[in-house]
Amino acid sequence: MPILDSRLPLVAAPMAGGPSTIALARAVAEAGGFPFLAGGYQSPDALAEQIAQARSIGGGFGVNLFAPAPTEIDEDAFEAFVDEIAEEAARYDIVLSPEPVSDDDRLDDKVAMLVDTPAPVVSFTFGLPGASALRALQSVGTTVLATVTTTDEARQAVDSGVNGLVVQGSSAGGHSAAFDPARDPRPLDTAELVRRVKHELEAPVIAAGGVDGPDAVAHLLEAGAEAVSVGTLLLRTDEAGTSDAHRRALADPSFTETTITRVFTGRPARALRNGFIDRHHDAQIAAYPAVHHLTKSLRRAAAAAGDTDRLHLWAGTGWRSARAGSAADIVQWLAGDD
Template sequence: MELPVVAAPMAGGPTTTRLVAAVGSAGGFAFLAAGYQPPEAVAAEIATARATGLPFGVNVFVPTPVPVDDAAFRRYAARIADEGRPYGLDLAAAPRTEDDDHWAEKIALLVRDPVPVVSFTFGLPPATVVRDLRRAGSRVLVTVTDPAEAAAAAELGADGLVAQSGHAGGHYGTFTPGSPTPVRPLAELVGPVVARTGLPVLAAGGVAGAADVRAALAAGAIGVLVGTLLLRADESGTSPTHRAALTDPRRDRTVVTRAFTGRPARGLRNDFIDRYEADAPLGYPALHHLTRPLRRAAAQAGDADRVHLWAGTGYRAARAAPAAEIIEELTRPL
């Protein structure tokens, strides 16, 4: 990569092959998001990205379920049932779905059809997976949120790390969702992770401009992931509802919530979070599957109070522009 900026994987729509190509063409590096996609869709995106001739990576969710017992799940489903009725959804009767996001099939695809870099989120992949991917020619990165997780990833044989601050938008990559690492500034996370492992580190979380990029690089990172700053990029797949919320003056803060997916994630505060956060159990992916039809319907209807609005603390700096312009703005002062 010519520039030390990486487009973070944003599962569920914002990351597109157009965005990956635009960032790569601008001199950065970009990740496809395999999360929540069937293997066939991931394979198609890999083929499209490869046709550009630009290097890229693929991010995969490690299946580290957070079980929720049926009674707690049913209580929460009944609690949020009123939210689905305007869209014809019977949330109270929704099944409790636990799955591994097609883990085995996605790993088999990446071993069979290797990409330059594979990154993992939500925990440590098995050592055999790391071995097979490296033998296939991929470099393997693991997302970590504190020095202890970083040490475990280094011992596993990871080629590098993504150090994710709690200021990041979307799901925390923490190995312990029931007790996530206390939030600390990104530069204060990068330094200890680099010192503990000596591995190359990409820094992620709360980046709002070039000053944050400089601070992360000064702390020892070799590159900085940006996600929230690309949500309004011309090439992103962010829904119109989400885009509008990022500029809505009433959305004046981000909060950490498990109300939508049962796993801690940072997003813009809205009515759904206010109403249900106190009652939401830990339970991933069961709660993700429970609320997913509601979130899709709400996004299509422009209802920003019933959809997850993932965003990091730097969300006010996100602007509507070509991705290349955003990347250039972040790196011009370097």
């Protein structure tokens, strides 16, 4: 049985922080793709509400959750980073707190909610679910996926008993799913990683990262993926909740490359290279979610002001092919279904 029950082998990647909306999920499902909701950063109640709406679409859908392992914070390094970016925040009259804030994104509450009101598919990123969470989700009929970025992570995930893998190459937009945020992601082509994982392990694979058109989708399916997950190419669609500043930057020719950075959140993430990344590259620290919480108000203010120089402009290497228009058109184009 296929791991995802959609007509097309095309997945709308979960994109937390705004882009993944119910409108996007609906448009992708109606076009024959498989939609994901982004559970990260949302309260359990808000996520439950989105899930109720996703159920009303009919058909399958997935819910993505963050499962980072707790990290030790070097308080001196954190304070130094606060000093480093204080001037940027001061432009918006924001005073940054030197106290690192840590949380687990209410993972246990979200899992409990998903056990009470099951979703067809739940995927995890940044780490694996605990054994009891995994068992509880599977016992209510949920297919559980783990996002991995290396064959080693893939092996750990398969050994833990998940039903399938989201294999994310280093070309992917947004956060790397790497279990260890301090590890520098090595450049790893998504198709190559899919081939290696399929060679070593018996697990259904959804490939993610770097899609820039239908040929890339076909290439990933040929490499052995059951389906292909697309994020960046949906960011400019009518139904996505992407901020105006982010949309503008994706279409702005003055951005010439993407790069992997920890400056915004303390976790490696691929973004359009901008001034904030360049100015603070040397001072970046691997302290997630403390850096995420630290820079949140600054990034919110930058987004509201249209300040793309201080915003986390998540984008994969295929960003130049991100088109405006309906998500259905993009899904059909990518799947060669038009």
